[in-house]
Amino acid sequence: xxxxxxxxxxxxxxxxxxxxxxxxxxxxxxxxxxxxxxxxxxxxxxxxxxxxxxxxxxxxxxxxxxxxxxxxxxxxxxxxxxxxxxxxxxxxxxxxxxxxxxxxxxxxxxxx
Numbered sequence: 001x002x003x004x005x006x007x008x009x010x011x012x013x014x015x016x017x018x019x020x021x022x023x024x025x026x027x028x029x030x031x032x033x034x035x036x037x038x039x040x041x042x043x044x045x046x047x048x049x050x051x052x053x054x055x056x057x058x059x060x061x062x063x064x065x066x067x068x069x070x071x072x073x074x075x076x077x078x079x080x081x082x083x084x085x086x087x088x089x090x091x092x093x094x095x096x097x098x099x100x101x102x103x104x105x106x107x108x109x110x111x112x
Contacts, residue, residue: 004042004043005042005044006049012049014096016053017057017085021081021086028079031054033045057079057085062081062084063081064080064082065080
């Protein structure tokens with residue numbers, strides 16, 4: 001299956017929002033590992049990518065955070081989806097479904 005791939009630009013925010021909706025409150029490491037697991041190990045989420053994305057989502061009001069103790073008793077910043085984040089997730093997911101359907105039509109032309 002080849003090597004692990006980097007997350008495509010513009011998709012990480014949607015993956016983070018979806019992960020928080022499905023899993024509830026998580027710290028950055030947990031979010032990154034969940035994205036990698038769901039991708040079947042194809043994606044690699046780097047710390048230099050996940051933290052800036054979470055900061056941006058927090059500044060936009062789509063996620064909120066709180067310092068808490070992790071499972072191994074260390075302080076970790078846990079993120080949760082906000083009401084605004086749920087609405088943004090709905091918008092972005094709709095746009096991705098529309099884009100995927102359009103691209104499927106174009107790619108089908110190559111097979112014809």
